[in-house]
Amino acid sequence: MSTPVRSSPLALTVLALLHYRPLHPYGVQRLIKEWGKEQVVNVGQRASLYRTIDRLSAAGLIAVRQTERGSQYPERTVYELTAAGRDTARAWVREMLAVPKREFPEFPAALSNLLLLPREEMVEVLGERAEALDRELAGLDASLRAEGERGLPRVTMLEAEYLRAVTAAEAAWVRSVVDDLRTGRLTWTEEALRAFGDAGT
Structure with missing residues (x-):
């Protein structure tokens, strides 16, 4: 009986990459970096990737396809997406996109x-x-330019576009707060704060 697994950005990304072709964990990690997905998926520690792969395997969403052996690297287990994994990945994408x-x-x-x-x-x-x-x-702009120069279609860069828009909005808002603090437009008094605090007791 398969073990239920919760959705997560990393789990979804693993399923999505295996949607294209079978991969071993190192190949998954390499593609996450090559495709710029480390901007939206935390894969800093390899152990977290292996734990995620173990959970997906236990849930029956991925399966071992083969084990590769070579003289230049240790034994590698290649995983492939199952039909259940394909359905689950699509359901996760729909939910993550539609439901804040x-x-x-x-x-x-x-x-x-x-x-x-x-x-x-x-x-x-x-x-x-x-x-x-x-x-x-600046880094996001450089990344978007580089990906555009590689000829990648825009649909593959939407997460970077989103990050740029959110980062730009945050930067503008933070600067407006700094300006309001400097000019005195953002004001408060200790008495008002104490009164507010006392009202809650």
Whole structure:
């Protein structure tokens, strides 16, 4: 009996890559990097990829096709997509595209506790973030140009386009907050904050 497996960006990407052809784990990791999918899939540690492959195999979504042996590399297990894996991948894609998922990234959590810092430090750290976002934008622009020059169709670059749009929007918003802090348009008083806090007790 197969073991149910939860969807995840990495699990979906493994299924998607095996949709094109059978691969061993190293081949999956290499294609994730070659196709620029490391921008949207966390595959920094090889162990997480192997754990994901083990879960997909236990769930019957992928299966061992063959084991390769060669003189220049250790034994490699080649996996292929099963019919159940093909159906599951399509269902995951539909759900991930259609249904917004509430996630809990660090930045909004830090913003909700911004008042731990004095105003000058708020300006400093948010300014640093804006500069970091500018560097990310430059990298995304370079990646999009390079992929365009390779002749890749736009549909293969939609995730990079999305990341660029989101990063640009965040950079503009962060800069607007920094400007409001510097000019005094963003104001508060300790008395009002204490009163707000007391109202909740």
